Amino acid sequence: MAIEERNLYMDIVDDVLDEEKFNSGVEGFRVKNDITADWCLDMIREAKAEISRFEMVVNEKIRILNERLESFKDKQERKISYFEGLLREYFESLSIKPTKAGNKIYNLPSGKLQLKKQEPEYIRDEEKLLNWIEKNNKSEFIKIKKSPDWAKLKKSIQVSGDKAVDENGEVIDGVEVRAREPKFEVKV
Numbered sequence: 001m002a003i004e005e006r007n008l009y010m011d012i013v014d015d016v017l018d019e020e021k022f023n024s025g026v027e028g029f030r031v032k033n034d035i036t037a038d039w040c041l042d043m044i045r046e047a048k049a050e051i052s053r054f055e056m057v058v059n060e061k062i063r064i065l066n067e068r069l070e071s072f073k074d075k076q077e078r079k080i081s082y083f084e085g086l087l088r089e090y091f092e093s094l095s096i097k098p099t100k101a102g103n104k105i106y107n108l109p110s111g112k113l114q115l116k117k118q119e120p121e122y123i124r125d126e127e128k129l130l131n132w133i134e135k136n137n138k139s140e141f142i143k144i145k146k147s148p149d150w151a152k153l154k155k156s157i158q159v160s161g162d163k164a165v166d167e168n169g170e171v172i173d174g175v176e177v178r179a180r181e182p183k184f185e186v187k188v
Contacts, residue, residue, distance in 0.1 A: 163175075
């Protein structure tokens with residue numbers, strides 16, 4: 001970089017308000033030519049790089065903390081399992097009358113021990129089950145979810161002010177059209 005160009009860059013940096021004023025939105029710096037515009041692009045590139053760096057550090061810290069959390073949880077789960085095993089052994093040594101539902105409950109000051117009957121687990125093959133339902137004419141057991149095919153519908157929509165209309169000019173209920181300003185993008 002030539003000395004004159006470097007001095008111009010330094011002048012630009014000097015023209016930019018200090019960080020406190022810059023962050024408060026006070027105006028002072030203006031893009032006046034291609035050099036200052038290019039400098040702004042450099043500032044954007046640096047800011048994006050700083051975001052990426054910071055994000056990488058935070059994500060690594062999250063990963064480390066999640067590993068610690070999982071290790072802690074594993075240790076505590078083993079502890080819980082151990083004590084639950086001891087309590088189950090103790091519970092089974094007691095003579096407890098089952099309730100009407102067939103459950104056994106033993107109350108203690110800090111909680112209760114219980115053995116509850118469970119419903120069976122149903123392991124389903126959705127495809128085979130659906131075929132059986134259809135074959136046996138039991139359509140009341142089939143759920144049908146209706147939803148608009150927005151991708152197809154959008155292709156046929158025409159805009160009339162803030163309304164969406166079909167090819168016949170009929171207003172489509174359930175769709176509101178909001179105009180948006182052109183989006184300015186900076187690519188670095």
